[in-house]
Amino acid sequence: MGYDWGTQLFSSPHRLELLRELRSNPADTQALTDALSSSRVTIQRHLNRSSELGWVRKVDGRYELTPLGEHVCAATTAFVDRLSVLQTHEAVIDSLAAIDPSFDPLLLTDATVSVADSNNPHEPIIHYRRAMNETTTESIRGILPVFSELLVEVHRDMLADGVDTELIAPRSVLESAPEDAPHSSQFSLYVLDRPISFGLTLTDDAAFVGTYDDGTFVACIESSERTFREWASDIYDRYREQAVGVSLEAPVGENRSAQSGRDTVD
Template identity: 35%
Template sequence: MTKDELAQFLASSPDRQQLLTHLVDHPGSPAELADELPLSRRSIQRHLGQFVERDLAIKDSGKYRLTTTGSHVVDELTTYLETLERIETYRSFLGHLPDMDHTPDPRWLESASLVTATKENPQAPVHEYLDRVREFDTDRIRMISPVLSRLFHDVHADLAMDGVHTELVLDADMVERARDLNPVEFKIVVSVGVLDLYRHPESIGFGLTLGDEQLLMGAYDDDGHLQACVHATNDEFLQWSTDLFERYRDESELVESPFSLPFPFRKDT
């Protein structure tokens, strides 16, 4: 049996998948399996015969159990189905990321949380981002953003007042827009030592904010509206995100400060 034939055999019947998975921990006779599963005995007997023909199961003293091959197949099938389910759950997030190079492995999303924009609450992911960032316990934040937002600016300004240093990557157009919107504020912000601003030469189509042990990743639509926000603590996701941030930062040019100002104040002083 070829891999394509095996894949077709498993995919063509949810009942077959259910029975095969059940045999992992519950070997049994056709009668016992019929009592344990919402399947007819006749259907179970037919599937069991097919499993034996394909060396996925063996009959031993009237009971059917998986072979080693069958156990491996079930492990891979379970992982595959769980991954598909996770992809579907995070469709609104994954579907708005630029490409596969900017897409985390779905397996890393197992314990993540997702908030998406809805017709009733289009700002839900924005508020999720703000609430989560306020909870960051860190001395440094690394950030990539495709947009300018006063809401984001305000919450990160509060963190700066608490002594949190930020490395921020914006594309060249966003840097110039920030400079044009408020030239005086722009000069002050990049001069007081709380922000390292980097100008990336190409447009940016995602958002990323990294703390020490957690991250936020945002997916945007073509109009720059945040459609989904993911919060995660998975170590592999964190490492991948760190590598992604460093790649963008290394491709960028540091925006030099026009002058230097002290920044001695803190909220607790």
């Protein structure tokens, strides 16, 4: 039955549009004809079929959705919206699922996604650097999966401007970094003894996720939506709980003291 109903809805783009229009306001045939820019004959045919299926009823000369029609419209709209997000952001879905298998693609609905391609191979880092330069955040929490001079430069400048910074990185990244690590009470560093395949930054009002391909920054996902930020914050907290704090008084490879990942760095 579900397949049959789907066939009824998707065999013509006007049918779902009709249900959506009636979901907003009951209307007569002429009003629907004007709103949907279709012929009156076509609209009436769709109304008749929808009435036969129990989705629409006529009350005092105007058509309205039945309770069943409301549910059909809501379920179909959610399905179409999810497909639209998947199609729009297909380049990053696999990478986000690798970070979190339960990731809901609808979290990308209002996200800005910058993807590298042959014409703009540096678009993700350009987007990220621009966003960081424009932010007015007072704090940063981040995951740095690979050493990048540009990323380090961006966050070094923000730290110099007084932005509280907490950073998680694999030990291999810290060992390959220059020795002039910043020494500041506003900078906390945490290390994991395993690789990390993605980057993440949390500001006061936005979240950024970076996806990588063989160490190359290939996509930057930015969103200020609450649900996306909550998801990104949860991911960060998972890694933060597994990381250990690192003293910045000695090089990583020379017995820097480690402490519990739940502690702060002196």
